[in-house]
Amino acid sequence: MVDISSDVSSRVIEPQTAVARRPMLAMDEVSKRFGSLEVLRNISLSVSAGEVVVVIGPSGSGKTTLLRCINMLEDYEKGIVVIDGEPIGYRPGATPDQRQRMSEREIAAAREHIGMVFQSYNLFPHMTVLHNVTAAPIRVKGVPRARAEERARELLAMVGLSDKMAEYPARLSGGQQQRVAIARALAMDPKIMLFDEVTSALDPELVGEVLAAMQELARAGMTMVVVTHEMSFARDIADRIVFMDGGVIVEQGKPDQLLFSPTTERVRAFLRRYNDRYRI
């Protein structure tokens, strides 16, 4: 039943935003299981250039796994993911069963175009802030050091951390570390950015500074897929909200439509519980 509603909603809603612009991300029938647990069931999702898609849903619904499959941090049993026309992970075959796994080297190269920010920041603790941001551009893309550092300074200024360049991550607050992580991902000049519950580990008063940096990025036209529990932020930043549960996309639509007049009972129940808790 859930499956049917997801099909209907994706047909009805998606074209409105996607029609004019080229697709930056296209997931086609991706399925993923952990043992007997089906985490993703035939997920298809298309995100066009410059679009900000926010993924919400109860924990265990597969949101994080969805993100991790996009840049192949997690392997998946079925389906294809394409970033700006280039496959990552698997090359499509004549039939869905004939997809071909790319080599590790090719996958690494494809990941250059996908920035990711994690819940637990995951900065490299043995490198300074500046080094964290410049390491990948220099070593992966071969950008000359001077240029990489200049770009890092710009990005760190953008996230408001110009004065912390020489510090080590352990000396920064969670919010500062997360902003460095954003700058680090942006330093690779990605085509799309993935955000995996990036404020969930932060003290409440540090959440705002990270969300502000993301808002800035969205305004600048970055294509983004954001998994979050911050509903009011989702409403502000999203062009489209996708609701996941049980490994499928249950419903998707424009923020106001999905948050205030959802068509499925499942989303209504989720939002009711959420509102009882937080009163937005």
Next chain:
Amino acid sequence: MKEFAPLLHGYWYLLRGAGMTVLMAAGSIVPATVCGVLLALAQVFGNQAVRSIVVAYLFLIRGIPLLVLLTFTYYLLPLTGIDLPPFWGVVMVFAFYYAAFMSEVFRAGILSLPRAQWDAARSLGMTQRLMLQIVIFPQALRLASPPFVSLCANLVKATSLVSIVGLWELTMASREIVERTLAPFQIFLGAAVVYFCICYTLALYGRYLERRVLQGH
């Protein structure tokens, strides 16, 4: 003070023995470390066959006393026709023996890094090799350094066993002086102090290295 006259008399001989001990230990630690890192990598990243071979090797080594292995090799080598000077034979045994333990130390260092560090490195487009080089190794070595240093100290002390197979070093030198002076307590006390000094220096150096690499944590 008069009781320590034999020690004063033989101190130069003792120190020369100590020099030999240091040489032997250093000569063993370097290849043992290299092999240890390779074995650790093989165990973490190798396929099933490679991993089984490494694990079998570790179990074999861990189940044999070093003294038995030394003596065994001492008698075995001439039979195989390999003409190795005793010093190098001993270094070889130590290198293979300690490589097994070092590989466990390095493997623990690599595996104790949070999975998230690998994810972060991968998400930036790093290849496996680059990731190991600039993200995993620098951190794993820091984590591995305390047990690594104590393993090195252990190796220094284990070199005293080679006097059994007739190699001349600190313990052998001490025994020779004792035979001449009949002052076992004074001489072996002196030898103990020298062993302690070598190991303590090693520990201090390890601490210094750790602090330097630890920067920022």
